[in-house]
Amino acid sequence: RVSSLEAILEVAPPCDSEETPVCLRALTWEQAAEMASTGLIELGGHTHEHPILSRCTEEEMRDEIETGRELITQRTGRAPQLFAYPNGGAEDFTTTVQTAVANAGYTAGFSVINGFAQRDQNAFSIPRYGAPESLTLAEATVSGAFETLKEWRTRSARKAATV
CATH class of the missing domain: 3.20.20.370 (Glycoside hydrolase/deacetylase)
Incomplete structure (x- = not known):
């Protein structure tokens, strides 16, 4: 656990350090x-x-x-x-x-x-779903496109297995 590691290593997590860039610090x-x-x-x-x-x-x-x-x-x-x-x-x-x-x-x-x-x-x-890295991926995710592709692949694999 975090508190145990801090005690053993005698260091604070880097997210709590003043040396850590502001954009990477934990929320206060x-x-x-x-x-x-x-x-x-x-x-x-x-x-x-x-x-x-x-x-x-x-x-x-x-x-x-x-x-x-x-x-x-x-x-x-x-x-x-x-x-x-x-x-x-x-x-x-x-x-x-x-x-x-x-x-x-x-x-x-x-x-x-x-x-x-x-x-x-x-x-x-x-x-x-996690936050996509781009607007295009976000649109594809929320539209259901990825779920549809996954379903098609599953159906295709089942169909191929029965042939």
């Missing part, structure tokens, strides 16, 4: 509170020290989820409603993890599994 709590106060964005939860929750005991999991939520609430004045699973792969958020996130007061949980949310989607297993 003051900046987070200012952003949250606008009501234009939602600052979501993620955990306190970024462990892979499926590898934690239930007690560690609860502590990580709840401590992270409490800190955001205290520092910004707004309780986060949305949660992003650390790593976010299918193996990183079990049903036990999803239940712990719901029990902590969150209304939804997001993975990093590519896909669009469906109307009947489990609110604690929502797929998403």
